[in-house]
Amino acid sequence: MIAQEEQLNASLSLIEPLIRAFDQEVNLAPSRFSALIRAHAIASQISFVTLQRMVLRYYYFGRTRLALQPLTPGVKAGQPAYDAPVVGLDQSLPKRRGRQSILTEELGRNDFIVTSDDIADMVAALEACLRKGPTFKTTAHEEYLSRQFQRRHPKIYAEYLAGKRVEPVTLKQYRYYTELHARLSEKLAQNLRTRASNPGYLGSVRAAGPGEIYEIDSTGGRLHLVSSGDPPVLVGKPTIYLIIDRWSRFVVSAYLSLKSPSYEEVRYTLLIAFTSRETRFQALGVDISDKRWPIGRVPAVLCPDRGADFMSESMEQSVVQDLRIDLTPLPPLCPDGKAIVERLIRELKRRMASSGMKGVYADRPLDPISKRVARKSEAAAVHSLAEAYRFLIEIIDDHNHRPHTALRRRRILTQAGVQPVPKEAYLWGLEHISGLRSPPLTDADYQRLLLSVDTANIGKGVVRYKSRAYLPINEVAFDIAARSTARAKQISIRVDKTDPVEVFVPCSGREWAIFRATPGSAQELAGLTLDEEEAFRTETARIWARADHASRVHRVAAKSGKKSPPTKRSALAAKVSKQEQLDIRTQESNDLKRALSGRPQRPLAEPVAMSTEGGEDWAALEEAERIRNLEIIRRQRRKR
Known part of the structure; x- marks a missing residue:
């Protein structure tokens, strides 16, 4: 206790000249404050940091001498921590240091x-x-x-x-x-x-509530798709389309395509956003439900960049004039205008690269190392868009249910007790935040307008599209089928290429006719999109030609290896009675069954020695042989 008292007095006397100097307010200026401490540290031959901390502790704890008491040293860097209790301080079990969780x-x-x-x-x-x-x-x-x-x-x-x-x-x-x-x-x-530092929170990415402003963008997926043939054929890298709600960070839609970017692909991205997840993704074998990934609400504003697929006339005609959604393209040189979807794309590529999934490469192939990694990834294990979709939906589902820092700052969610995850914030905001800009049409109208336009043939009451048969299922469709002729006629249809089980025939002034694929056609379409079918069309033709070629080569080789047996004049078949013919047929069938079952064939009777001595007529010998054979057959029939 005496030693501790002396240590406190020595510490106080060390900083006492500084305390007297800081009683003058002019010495509290930043430049004077540090300069005085540094000068006193040099004169006392003490570390500047140690002296500065002693002064700050003295003032922080109310100018009390006890603040200068030395602190207990912790575990040094590189040494194992908390393996045993510290002797002399606490004989109980070791305790965990650091701040405890809020949970x-x-x-x-x-x-x-x-x-x-x-x-x-x-x-x-x-x-x-x-x-x-x-x-x-x-x-x-x-x-x-x-x-x-x-x-x-x-x-x-x-x-x-x-x-x-x-x-x-x-x-x-x-x-x-x-x-x-x-x-x-x-x-x-x-x-x-490592993560890049956040440059700040700008007003350009603000929205009043969920469903008001959606950000949309597309990116080339760093994922190679190959066919499952032998040898595998490189199909290409898909394009990933994403739509995210600006207010809640909820991912509304995700779409994969092997086609070049165009409005047709944007159309499917919008269609996926506003239709049932269960009916759309279960056909592809993706395990997702409308409860786990809720259907999105049609936005009032859509914010794209100035890409060719988003600035086309079709995009303006369909989105602005038909769907009546405000389109607000970003001005040039404005990368932070849709920073939320850009951040999602970066996170998506990071998750794909860290998943260990074959066929994925992390960095853009610019240097020799990244180019070599990209070439190796071409031997991908993913063989179809459905498999890539399953992996993409897993990442989207995890994003929608993971806490987000931006939502943590929304005090309105904290007051309502809503978890700061995109899905919960999106659903709560749609129900409780009013006064948002809303679209003028209903969701059903948007779903119809977003279907793709194509042509099909109808004849004898059956619609044929992509070589598959579709039958009518509603009254309007039955009416059209009844008026169809035997000769096929071309008609205009609307179809959802991601789920082409049904096709629609627009009818002015009444509901649309609906034709559904037959069970056989629906089974062919299971787990397949029309885009994927079109992408694999060349590979399908190649596999067919390869099989046909191998089959024909086998047949030709079999024919060329055969030699025609020498022709031998066959003896005329003798005619017998009906009963004798039936007996012989029965015996032949039994012999065949015995041979097929692996049992040796037993002779019917002892072989008859034929005399060849001169004087006997060959015709008489043949007649005698025939009579003996018939007699043997009769005896065996009587035994049965």
Whole structure:
């Protein structure tokens, strides 16, 4: 106690000249304040930082001498932390340092203590992810929890998944320990990605509520699609279209296409946004529901960039005049005008690159290394748009249910107790925020206007489109089918190419005629879009030609290898009675069954020795042989 008192007096006497100097207000100026402390530190041969901290603590705690008491030193960098209790201070179990989670009241305190083995696991998880390709530490943290942490602490991991405890190792902890202990090679360090700093929050990306302003954009997906033939044929890279609500960050639509960017592809992006997810994606084998991904509301304003597919006359005619949606293209050199959808595209490419999915490459192929990675990814494992769609929808679903920083700042959501996730904010805002600009037409009208225009043939009451048969299902369709002739006639139809099970025939002044695909045609369309079918048309023709060629080669080879047997004059068949003919037929059938079952064929009787001595007539011998054979057949029939 005496030693502590002397230490406090010595500390106070050390900073006492500075305290007297700072009693004069002119010395509190920033330039004078630091200069006086630095001069006194040089004269006293003490560190400037130590002296500055002592002065600040003295004033912060109300000019009390106890503020100068030295603090207990913590664990040094590079040493294992909390493996054993500190002797002399507390003999209880070691406690976890740091701030507790805000969910402590609900899930309990986080009592997990990081050891040296855990730090080694964190570094190993980061290096394993970096060896696979470009990686963010957020992805490596999730990989560590799901693999290394699960193996080392299975009980704690099970409680964490069951929602009985908070996250044992936070992302902040993971970043701290990996930055401190990870010694990455130059090759691995090149794959470590960091987030760019946020330049600020601009008024150009503001909206009054959900469903008012949607941002739309397209990007080339860094994903190669190949066919499943032998050898596989490179189909190309798809174009990804995205629509996101500016206010809630809710992704309203996502569409993949193998065609060049055009308004036709934009049309399908809008169609997917405002129609049922279940009927549209279940046909592609994508497990999503309208409850998990709600149907979007038609916006009042659509904000695209100045791409050719968004600035076409068809886009203006259909969106502005037909759909009556305000189109507000961005002015030139305005990259932050739709920063929300641009950020979504960056996040989408990052998630695809870190997923380990074959056929995906992370960086734009500019240098030799990135070009080599892009060439290797051409041997992709994804064989169809449906498989790529399933992966895309998983990312979109995760985005719509993940907390967003921008929504955390919306106090209106906090007051209402709404979780700061895009889906919840979007649905709550549509129901509770009024006074928003709304579109003039109904959702059903928009769905009809967004269908693609095409031609089909109708004859004998059946519509044929893309070589598939469609039958009428409503009264208007039955009327059109009844008036059709035997000779096929071309008609104009509306069709949804992502789900072409039904085609519509527009009729002026009444409801549209609906024709539905036959069960056989619907089975052919299962899990296939018309765009994908058209993209694979060349490959389908190639596979057909290859099979036809191989079959014909086999037939020709079989014919050329055969030699015609020498012609031998066959003896005239003898005629017998009906009963004898029936007996012989029965015997022949039994012999064939015995041979097919693998049993040896038994002779009917002992072979008859034929005499060849002179004087006997051959005709008489043949007649005697025939009579003996018939007698044997009669005896066997009597035995049965």
